[in-house]
Amino acid sequence: MRKKRKGSETDASSNVPEILSSNHYSLEDCSRLKKRCKEDADAEPVASSCGISSLITPGRGLKRKIGCIDVATQMGRKKKIEDEYVSGETIGQGKFGSVWLCRSRLSGAEYACKTLRKGEETVHREVEIMQHLSGHPGVVTLLAVYEEAECFHLVMELCSGGRLIDRMVKEGPYTEQRAANVLKEVMLVIKYCHDMGVVHRDIKPENILLTTSGKIKLADFGLAMRISNGQNLTGLAGSPAYVAPEVLSGSYSEKVDIWSAGVLLHALLVGVLPFQGNSLEAVFEAIKNVKLDFQKGMWDLISKPARDLVGRMLTRDVSARITADEVLRHPWILFYTEPTLKCLPVKTKLKHQIGGSCRPFVAPEAGSGGNRIDDSSLSEVSSPLSSPQSCNSEDQDDCVLIDVLASAISHVRISEPKRSRLCGPTGPSIDQQGSSNMKANNLCKAF
Numbered sequence: 001m002r003k004k005r006k007g008s009e010t011d012a013s014s015n016v017p018e019i020l021s022s023n024h025y026s027l028e029d030c031s032r033l034k035k036r037c038k039e040d041a042d043a044e045p046v047a048s049s050c051g052i053s054s055l056i057t058p059g060r061g062l063k064r065k066i067g068c069i070d071v072a073t074q075m076g077r078k079k080k081i082e083d084e085y086v087s088g089e090t091i092g093q094g095k096f097g098s099v100w101l102c103r104s105r106l107s108g109a110e111y112a113c114k115t116l117r118k119g120e121e122t123v124h125r126e127v128e129i130m131q132h133l134s135g136h137p138g139v140v141t142l143l144a145v146y147e148e149a150e151c152f153h154l155v156m157e158l159c160s161g162g163r164l165i166d167r168m169v170k171e172g173p174y175t176e177q178r179a180a181n182v183l184k185e186v187m188l189v190i191k192y193c194h195d196m197g198v199v200h201r202d203i204k205p206e207n208i209l210l211t212t213s214g215k216i217k218l219a220d221f222g223l224a225m226r227i228s229n230g231q232n233l234t235g236l237a238g239s240p241a242y243v244a245p246e247v248l249s250g251s252y253s254e255k256v257d258i259w260s261a262g263v264l265l266h267a268l269l270v271g272v273l274p275f276q277g278n279s280l281e282a283v284f285e286a287i288k289n290v291k292l293d294f295q296k297g298m299w300d301l302i303s304k305p306a307r308d309l310v311g312r313m314l315t316r317d318v319s320a321r322i323t324a325d326e327v328l329r330h331p332w333i334l335f336y337t338e339p340t341l342k343c344l345p346v347k348t349k350l351k352h353q354i355g356g357s358c359r360p361f362v363a364p365e366a367g368s369g370g371n372r373i374d375d376s377s378l379s380e381v382s383s384p385l386s387s388p389q390s391c392n393s394e395d396q397d398d399c400v401l402i403d404v405l406a407s408a409i410s411h412v413r414i415s416e417p418k419r420s421r422l423c424g425p426t427g428p429s430i431d432q433q434g435s436s437n438m439k440a441n442n443l444c445k446a447f
């Protein structure tokens, strides 16, 4: 089913410089550009152009330059990975390669190594994009790349905390506070990717890893693409349950990552995916037409600002869908994330559950492929102020309190939610509660 590495092509009408327009740039290209970047930086420290990043979108700012210059990645064919690392057990398997544990011969430290077989242009792109983004705390750090005749070995920091999906399956819906803190971390890294001119295109909890201390790291840039301001991408890419409607209809931008993060937020809050079906076609039909109803059932115990944010992220009208920056400034995020909570003298025992029971998240790959999970680090994913999950009547009062406070904030920071913006345009309403056998259908595999 998966055609992941096929990727998509950028809009031919865009004005992308020659070296990048073919998408056939190699590590040598990258190296050459980085060298040029350094030369430029030496000659003209403030206004220099900087390799690949500024070749795509000149003048997008300092962050792009930092991303270009600072990656301390070793590249080249001279050194062999086995000279420097001892290989260990396999910790993940993808269609185009595997991920395995390795230990530095020098320091004894453990890392994850992703081995990608050559042959597809997207493999070069994945390496190049990881190098471009590496350095941000929310991106899995790339330490070294070893190139062999048949493959690349990417030595990355080891995320010993496992995958977010496995936590969600194990724990069921998150408290609003915890969901907000997870989403904030995810959105910070999505915003960074977008600022750096990268669309991830496969945001889903399977690709969000956790460190031992519970910090979130975005992984798997196998479908990621460079994009410049105003440019559009084409081609079917993503994972069915998380894919944005505009991907299905043709041309799209970085806003697809916001949609996918909205699907994630939906799953975090209520424990189920918003768009389901027994077949690919049914899922795509739901993505295009299901009108989400936040007024009843499982949403009863979820605060209005949380519902508002999910609705704004899952808005089919791309121009009305909010940006990563706007998500981060949304009242619900501001209210629940740490700096705000520190200032507010409210009790923090906030928890919702569906119908009083703690439902686990029904995931397509439930239980599969879990890597090493350190349970002791689990609580770190949430803010230190988060409380244990509970399912009692006080939750309703808490929700009301949050609604009032967050609504007050929203009057200051953001305009009132327009109901018409939620999940529009309206189409025939399809019963979204229908199927939850996503596990059997495995509809979250990237394609």
Ligand SMILES: Nc1ncnc2c1ncn2[C@@H]1O[C@H](COP(=O)(O)OP(=O)(O)OP(=O)(O)O)[C@@H](O)[C@H]1O
Residues within 6 Å of the ligand: 091, 092, 093, 094, 095, 096, 097, 098, 099, 112, 114, 140, 156, 157, 158, 159, 160, 163, 206, 207, 209, 219, 220, 221, 222, 369, 370, 371, 446
């Ligand atoms: N840095 C890391 N630390 C720990 N585990 C990792 C790391 N990177 C990847 N993994 C594990 O390997 C799995 C596969 O990694 P990744 O998604 O990058 O590879 P892929 O070949 O693109 O796979 P997929 O088919 O899921 O897209 C992850 O789900 C995760 O369990």
